Amino acid sequence: xxxxxxxxxxxxxxxxxxxxxxxxxxxxxxxxxxxxxxxxxxxxxxxxxxxxxxxxxxxxxxxxxxxxxxxxxxxxxxxxxxxxxxxxxxxxxxxxxxxxxxxxxxxxxxxxxxxxxxxxxxxxxxxx
Numbered sequence: 001x002x003x004x005x006x007x008x009x010x011x012x013x014x015x016x017x018x019x020x021x022x023x024x025x026x027x028x029x030x031x032x033x034x035x036x037x038x039x040x041x042x043x044x045x046x047x048x049x050x051x052x053x054x055x056x057x058x059x060x061x062x063x064x065x066x067x068x069x070x071x072x073x074x075x076x077x078x079x080x081x082x083x084x085x086x087x088x089x090x091x092x093x094x095x096x097x098x099x100x101x102x103x104x105x106x107x108x109x110x111x112x113x114x115x116x117x118x119x120x121x122x123x124x125x126x127x128x
Contacts, residue, residue: 002027002117004096009122012086016126020081022096022119029077033101033109036070036081038092038124045095047110049081053101059110063089086126093121 008020020036035050049070051058058070069082079096097115104114 002032002098004098004117004119006094006096006119006122009094009124011125011127013128014087014126016086017082017084018086018124019083020094020096020122020124021078022080023076023078024098025077028074029072029079029098030074031101032098033104033106033115034070034072034079035097035109035115036068036079037095037097037110037113038090039095040089040092043092045113046092047113048094050106050110052104052106052109056106059106061110083124086124088126091124091126093123095119095121 003025004022006022012018033053036048037045038048039045049060067085071080096119098117099115
């Protein structure tokens with residue numbers, strides 16, 4: 001069964017950058033839809049960015065468009081979330097996710113949270 005192990009995160013000042021990593025074990029991410037989610041204290045889990053696993057355009061939440069980038073390195077079996085121009089409101093626990101690609105669009109994967117496999121979560125704190 002696929003397992004996702006996250007790394008990265010931490011404390012960063014407003015305007016700074018961080019890159020989150022999510023390495024897959026016990027399976028390949030090829031032909032998998034992938035995504036990043038976050039959950040701030042007292043709030044529900046929010047889809048940040050997702051891809052459909054079929055080379056369609058990635059989905060980004062409006063709050064992160066132009067600042068965050070999702071990517072996949074097949075050779076390393078790892079997905080990334082590059083986060084630039086970070087803001088205090090980006091503070092949250094971030095989770096990666098993966099599931100076998102089907103006919104759903106990237107936006108469906110994020111808004112409906114259509115993933116079976118999740119990473120353990122990593123904290124991102126944006127504060128001066």
